[in-house]
Amino acid sequence: MRGRAPSGPETGDNRPRPGLRSTVLVACLAFFVITLDTTVVNVALPSIGQQWGGQVSALQWVVTAYTLLFAALLLSAGAISDRVGASRAFTIGLSVFTLMSALCGLAPNLTVLIAARAVQGAGAAVMMPASLALVRQAYDSPAQRARGIALWTAGGGAAVAAGPVVGGALTTGLGWRWIFFVNLPVGLFALVGMLRAPRSPRGHSSMDPVGQVTAVLALAALVFAVITGGSGGWTSPTTICGFLVAVLAGSAFLLVESRQSDPAVPLTLFRIPSVAVCTSAGLALNFGYYGLVFVFTIFFQEHRGASALTAGLMFIPMTAFTTLVNLLAGKLTNRYGPRLPLILGQVIQTVGILGLLLVRRDTPTALLLTLLVPLGIGGGLAIPPLTSAMLESVPHERAGLASGVLSAARQFGGAIGVALLGALIADSAHFMTGMRISLVVGAAVLVATTLGVALFLPGSPKPAAPSTPVPGTEEPATVSLRPDGLESR
Template identity: 45%
Template sequence: MFIAASAACGCAPTLGVLVGARLVQGLGAAVMLPASMALIREAYPDRVERARAISVWAMGGAVASAAGPVLGGFLTLLSWRTIFFVNLPVGLVALLLFTRIARSPRREAPLDATGQIAAVVAMGGLTYGVIEAGADGFGAPRVLIALGLAVLALIVFLTPQARGRHPMVPLDLFRSRGVVVPLLGGFAFTVGFYGLVFLLSLYFQELRGLSSSATGLAFLPMTVVTAFMNLVAARAAERFGARVPIAVGLFLMAVGLMALCVVPQSTPVWLMAVLLVPVGAGGALAVPALTAVLLDDVPAERAGTASGVLNTFRQLGGALAVAVYGALITTDFLHGMRVGLTISTVLLLVMAAAALTLKRPAEVTTPMKETRP
């Protein structure tokens, strides 16, 4: 679905077709990402090996996200359509590799149609309401209707989750700190990271007059560091436990965002590119550990569900970041950008403190090896 939708995006003759194809692309990604984490949980029952595998998995996503502005900036020199066509060869290779994977165990369960539809309506209404509030204010009738619909849909969603025999999201998942902290931490990370990429992409081009390719290059140092730090994250989690890299990573992101918030507009672009490095490094340090804590805390048969909830929190964070920050910059770009970065900083600092409340890892003892005389 994702590959076919990417091809449709690249071939779209009108804006309406492009938006529709992007919707299908999002559906494909939403199904794919949680399943990839469930496959890791299935393939690596050992906690330490699973943490290493998650770091490699996270490296792929982090590098792709950070490299998007770089690669996209250069591809648009050829045509904006190429930014969608680049997905095709990668996706086809992934499909080929899937033919070598053993079939996963299955557990029959009916679809929670009420919960599924209500969740989509709730998140869609919330995102639309926030976006439109930036243009019309929160008192506008369509904004109030959208936000009211989101609240109503949330109530409809929670009812079958609490009382249904086969809920889409069992509410007892949220009783564990090992689930709640990764979910909120993933939300805060996405608000900070995607909000930053959104804001600075506009800032570099609109206020500093950079081309799309030059804007992409400004993100390059962060991309390189992100790739390296994902591999460091697994070793850090092994040595100190997951809570240390989570807390340190989110704190590093907060420091980088606050530095970008206070520098003057005349700051050289190269220095702003350097200030992006702590944001990428911190996110790369925190995300693998957050994911590992979540998958360690749930039984194997719930890995797909927990991964799906984590992905939902992250995607909702990204959508709200773009919506809220887009609304903030409509009147005064610089002021709005600084307010947005400050919001992200506060969220990250709160979650860094919350990460320190996670349980310390149990000490693992290994028998001493015999040595020959």
């Protein structure tokens, strides 16, 4: 289902009216903040753990509770934006996100912090597609709309790069609670800005509540089982029960989706080999990226004695190269199609992960930072062609759906990466052994998806990709095909 924003939102020079300009600014700023919150927390985790004596398994939930709900609710977020209108959905999501940021900062214990992070992720999921809808509604001109979307995606890319540094600086200078309090003025500014935003039209998109609930339950049970396995043993009754619930809920999800006339995730989509391998590759890239950022954050602070600020600064070379290579990836995709740069990016990231096996507690800092760079280069090179390949694999009218599925898969890849790789380092007495196993696992997953791409993704001389930012940010045509302005390109 496709549609256009109401006519006449622009001035004669193709710029949005003042009210819409502020709406675009607010939407881009909000996307920056919700993306920032996927990375800003990592460097604060040791400080959070020291305050409450939290083990690695508890700290994992501070990260995964956010990304898990973010990923799962993306499946329905576009439909919510359609039914209530993008401006209303954005305001609701932003209000929830801001309130939960305050609760995170005021949390009296880890349980409250984790619960608030989960609800914060739900608010972010509602906000994200609505924010893109607002950007698209502000322009009728395709060229100006493309520039607005480029600004929106640039905000996400900047957030991924800034997250570790911002988190480290705030944790060292003001305390870990300020990584959440910093969202409050931004949220309030955005809410005031939305007072000038025109109301978005409502649509009639159908919802799939049973499919959404079973998806959340399956993903949450799987993450729970993996984290519990690392701390309590893989054969413990709690771990086994978690895996059993994940299997049952996952089976229920597949059954529901196969019988729905308008499912959240049409299973027929995965009968297209290139869709299946692109979804798997997106999951694998974020699995390694976010999982290893979590592992090395713990390594820098607890095993090398770095401060939170120093730990954040140590990720700068990696994230800087990610951003730079991201620009090159778009040119390579335009020239050679998505297959070659996607394979090359995964190979570079795999080689980089294996190179990190050389790291020891006393490895010189310069060498350590150099070894981290290929992890960022590989991700920056692979993500834009991945998006392009996904969109090329489906008919035009399903491009928004495919992009939404890819976004959800990438977010879940980050959640399960933190869960599994974090579980492998849960025993602090054998941290280095666990870290090396986590590196091998991350590399093995990427090898599998690289082979899948090589075997099942055809070459394409005519890529049709929007340039996409670094791992963790979302694609320009995210959960789209909505009458409120989220039509796919």
